[in-house]
Amino acid sequence: MTTLTAEKKIEVGDIIVSSWGYDQTNIDYYKIVRKSAGSVWIQKLKKEYLEQTGWAHYKVVPSDEFASETQLVKRYKTGDNVKISNYAWAYLWDGKPDTETHTC
Numbered sequence: 001m002t003t004l005t006a007e008k009k010i011e012v013g014d015i016i017v018s019s020w021g022y023d024q025t026n027i028d029y030y031k032i033v034r035k036s037a038g039s040v041w042i043q044k045l046k047k048e049y050l051e052q053t054g055w056a057h058y059k060v061v062p063s064d065e066f067a068s069e070t071q072l073v074k075r076y077k078t079g080d081n082v083k084i085s086n087y088a089w090a091y092l093w094d095g096k097p098d099t100e101t102h103t104c
Helices: none
Strands: 015-020 026-035 039-054 057-075 081-085 088-092 098-101
Touching: 015 081, 026 057, 026 081, 026 088, 026 098, 057 081
Parallel strands: none
Antiparallel strands: 015 026, 015 088, 026 039, 039 057, 057 098, 081 088
């Protein structure tokens, strides 16, 4: 017997996270600032570096501050994901620190 669960849906005020990169892992956070039937308006958030966990490995979380005034409009269908670009998708953030890797 299969139990049906409710599908997660993005709502205004939610934070979404995008993890992308080729030889490094970049983490970007966005806040949903507006939503319509077919689109979401997102605004990029600054991130906070909590700790370095190894060579070029960092634990990060979203800041309360926006990275810029720019709001991006993205098409949205259903569920908990938004296509940010041709190489990056964003999903509902689970509230846990994410691991970013890069060399400075």
